[in-house]
Amino acid sequence: MRFRQGSNIPVRVAIIGFSSPRLHRCRVAAYYLGQYLAKSGYETVGANVTGVFDDVFCGVRSVGGCSCALLESSHGDLHSPLKCERLRIVSNRMSKHRLLASMADMGVVIGGGRASKRMIRKLLMQKKPVWAYAESGGIVAKELGSGVIVLDSMELIFQSMECYYQQKMCGYTELTTGINVANG
DSSP states (O other): OOBOTTSSOBOEEEEEEOSSOOOHHHHHHHHHHHHHHHHTTOEEEESOSSTHHHHHHHHHHHTTOOEEEEEETTOOOOOSSOSSSEEEEESSHHHHHHHHHHHOSEEEEESOOHHHHHHHHHHHHTTOOEEEEGGGOTHHHHTOOTTEEEESSHHHHHHHHHHHIIIIISOOOOOOTTOOOTTO
16 A cells, blocks of 8 residues: 555545446446556545446455545445445535545546536645546546646556656655765
8 A cells, every 4th residue: 555655644546537337448447447546555535436436446346455435425326235445424515525635645537527527626726636538538528627637548647647656745756867976
């Protein structure tokens, strides 16, 4: 498990996207994303348990990772059994989105609609990076604002996430040949 620098809080990735079943390529990308996040030691957090969230949670579970779903108390029809390891119930949608934005260190978008746009905005306002899969449709195809990193493949998203983690969350920078050793 990856932890925030200097703490025992796991690095969490918010899943943002379609809550209803969508295109096969979105389902495959979501499952692949879940596997990548779990294998890389990230905790996955989503604001639903259906659609791409279910596929991501299945991917996480398939390799023994950790995931958490946030749901409103009014959410009635829960899948049985749930694919996520933890479930947290909140009072309403606004509380759920606020909690997701505060818990997450970064986000990944696979499609989505109005609620996804609100979630993206909350993450960006907190200066947290958000990546989107270009082929996923929905808001990704036409309505993303500036600040979202739209990439053509999940592999490119994974590479970009790893660079962000190494540079911003670990303080890692690559050594170059121009190191000044005269100072000690």
